[in-house]
Every structure is written in C-alpha cells, then in structure tokens.
Amino acid sequence: MNSRDTMPGVHFLLLLIEHGDAAAVRQRLGIGVPEQLTDEGAAWELDRLAAPRSVQLWMLERDDPGTNRLVFHRAHVGDAVKRDILRGLPFGAATGPLPVRVDCGQPYCSHAEPDIPVSRRGLIEGLREARTMGAARTAARAVSKPDWAAVAEADRAEPLPGFARWALGVRIDCPPEVRAQFGSHPKFTKRLRDAGIVEVREYVLLGRPPRDVLAVLRLGTRLFPHRVAEAAEVLAPLVRAELGANPDAWAVLAQLLPSFAGTVPELVVTSGAVARP
Template identity: 45%
Template sequence: MRDNSTSGAAVDFLLHLVDSADAERIRRRIGLPEAEGDPETRRSLLWSWTRTAVPSSVLLWVLEEDDPELNKWVWRHVSADNAMRRAIARGVPFGHARVEPVTVAESVDVTDEPPVPVNFTRFGLIGALREGTSMQSARTAASMVLERSDWQTVTEADQDRPLPGYARWALSIRPDCPPALRAHFGTHRKFTHRVEQAGVLDGPADYATAWGPASDVLQVLSTGQLMFPARAAEAEDALRPLVREHLADHEDAWAVLAQLIDTFHGNVVELVVTAGAIA
C-alpha cells in the first residue's frame, strides 16, 4: 500500500464507516496510521486530488460550494474544462441559492482564462452554437454558457428552433446543464448511458458505487468533507451498509482490502465484496 496520503487515505475513508473502536483496532492490525490533519498533509492530499482524473460532476459538486479557496483547486484540476475555468475566473456562482459573484482567489491568474471563441464574438452565443459543425466547435461554443440566464437563453432558442445535434450533445455533457433541458435533448437509454460515460452523474452515491478504479474513487471521497461537504454524506450513506456487511470488524478482510486496493481495477463495491469473500 502506498503512503497514507493516497491509498492510505482511501482505506481510512472506509474505516470511518464502521464503529470507531473497531476502526482503531483494524488500523493497528493493518499498520495504517490515523490520518494526519496538519496543513502539510492536507495540502499533499489536495495536490494529489488535482492529479486524479474525475467525472465532471465531481468538480461541479465542489463548485457548488461557492468557496474561492475550493475553486482554486478546481482551476488546477486535470479534469477541469474551459467552461469551468472561465466560470471561476468570472466569479460565476454555482450554488442554487447564491446570486452574487464568487470572489476569485488570489492564486487564480484570471489572465489564464481560456480565450473567447471567435464564433462567439462574430455570432453571439446562440449563433455560435448553431454554427458548430463538429463536436469540437460545438463544445467550444458551449463553454460560453456560464450564467443561469445563459441556460435560459439556450432553452428558449431550442424551443424556438431546435439546436443542431452537436450543440445539443455538447450542452448535455456539461454537468451543470439543467436536468429538464438535458431530458428534453434525450431520454433513451443509449443517450443517458453516453451522458454518464462523459462524466455526468446522478450524484455522489452513483460515483461511490459505480465508478472506478476503486482506489481513485476512495481517494477522492476521502476529501469529500473538505471539498464538497454538502454532498459528501450521500457517498458515505451509499457505502456504509456494504462495508458493514462484507468487512465489518473482520481484521482479515480489511488486511486483504489494504493489499488489493493499489492494483484493483474494479469499482468500490467490487473491491469490498472481493476482500470480504477472500477473507
């Protein structure tokens, strides 16, 4: 197992889902120290977080906190796209109840905001979306949909005259696309599957149980209370019954899990069930 800042944090996340006394005994058994809470360890975890590829919805959950100090980590994340970085640089709020702009952290260099697409300058938002003749050009145009009012404009334009297929798809795979608009674009099984494969998830429970590899998912979830506290409990609640059923207080099962986690390619559910079965 790697050091506690990576896979150690992943195992520690699952241990927090069982009785604290059992968790302490299991930590001693598998040689896992208690997670450190000092600033240096926290910073190491966050830098590791920015280098772990995640579905776009995970970054949206962080943005919904409307916290400048959290936004700066999204800005640095390998999975952040132009739309997210543009929104952060412009202080766009993502929380459902917030309307005022979000302060931009000093460490975010707004001069690095992605350039405004040429088609947007020439044709405006809807014109640029209608001009998109490829997925790349459509996604470039879609990156200019930032404010809630922009989504309303898009909705009204599509109702007036349906947007081209590329534009609809580029908008659908934006994690902040309003659910009603995405459902209007498509509801059949193949469409919803492709949207999920593009990184748009129903919520943290979906991410916790269906995404992989398990080590990466658990590493991200281990920062959940810090990065997306409003949604973190959904993932914990989804995994808690599974952990208690297959691992519980069985030291051998936890030891197997700690040995498997670095090389296991399946999701968290498969990891937990496999460790319990082997033990």
C-alpha cells in the first residue's frame, strides 16, 4: 500500500466507531488521517491484493460507467461480463441501458465485443450437451444477463449437468438465487469460496487473512460503498464492544494485523482480550 497509508485495515475499522474516538486512536497510533482515494487509485491497489473475484460484481453493481470501465480493463474479467458491459446492461438496480465508456486510449487494447459462440441448438441445449468442463465453460459464456431467468427455469424443469451448473455458478454475475438452486451443501459453498465467489457477510466473517480482507473493504469505501455498508453492519457491533475507544486494544490490533492468520472477528476479539486488565 501507499507509504503514507500503511494501515488500511485499521483505517477501515476506525470508521466503525465514533469520530472523536477514532481521532484519539489515530493520534495514539501515530497514523494520521488516511488519504482520499480515487476510483483509479483504489482499483490499482485492489489489483495488488488477494481479493475475491466477487469484488468485480460489487463494483459493477454501482451501474456507473466509469466503474464499469475500470472493471472492463481488470485482469481475468471474463468475456461474458465484458460483452454485457459493452451492451450497456446494468448489473445493479438501474432499469435502463447504461452509457458505455470503456476506451482507455491504449492502441493495443481491444474494446470490441468478444466473439462468443452459441450452440446451434440454442443456449439451453448447449448447456445440456456439455459433458466436459471445457464444453461447459464455453456454453456458460454464452449466457447474458437477460438469459438467467431462462437458465433457472430450465434447471428447475430438468437439472442441468453438473459441469454446466458449476461453470454457471462461478460466473461472478450468476444471480445468488440461481447459484443457490445449483447447490447449497457446505462442500459446494466452500468450493465457491475457493473460487472467489462470496457474499459480503461471508467474506467478512470467514475471509482470511484479515490484513487483506480489511484492505479490500477499505478500498471498497470508494469502489463498492453499498457493499461496504453491509460489511460495516456486520462488524460494527463487535468492534465497538471489543475495541471501542480503548487505545491499548487498537494498539494490539495494529501489532497483530500484519501476520494474524485467523478471521477478522477473531482478530478483533483477540485484540480486545489481550488489552483487558
């Protein structure tokens, strides 16, 4: 992270307590007020972190053309998502097509819609015919946002093959209710987490290490504030109860954070316990 902002996780957690208390803790830790982020700067920092793939969707949910441009140019964004960005399809609550502004000015960067083949027998039959993981990934790429309802209905009528279900389920834009239809067993959800597909609450409670989780959330205050608000609702009661305005507890947290291997809640609880007399 930026040398002037070496404690992004602490900065994020300090947002969850009273402003005056946070100022006193910053003074005790000697970290000052964090610098303001830009979308471009935050996206650049995000690329350096072990962030889950779902952050791409959280960014797109803003339905902001500038944010869509940032996602379009991120590494490992699938062709299906790029196609829907170029078509102006909203990923959040917007009801109409979005302005499309993805040109980055780089001469060797393509801004053309990806060529995504569709089975000659149609989208659904292409998914049903998938008998290998490679074939399933190819068939799943053809699914666009308007197609998810038809995919869900087809799966309810007759379950899609396992390869197709998995290829669809790990799409960042697969609707949560459709993904849940594909599987809800703990082993399935763990595989999804391992593939970088998480809900915000799950990420906050189970993500590791806290250094990365909190750094991602700090950047999210700029890139996906609506999702960070969900994270704050989960963490704020615990942070206020365990750390509150106690500068000693915050000092312990700052010392533990770089190498702590547990979860964010475990870090907060441990820091509070160590600092208690």
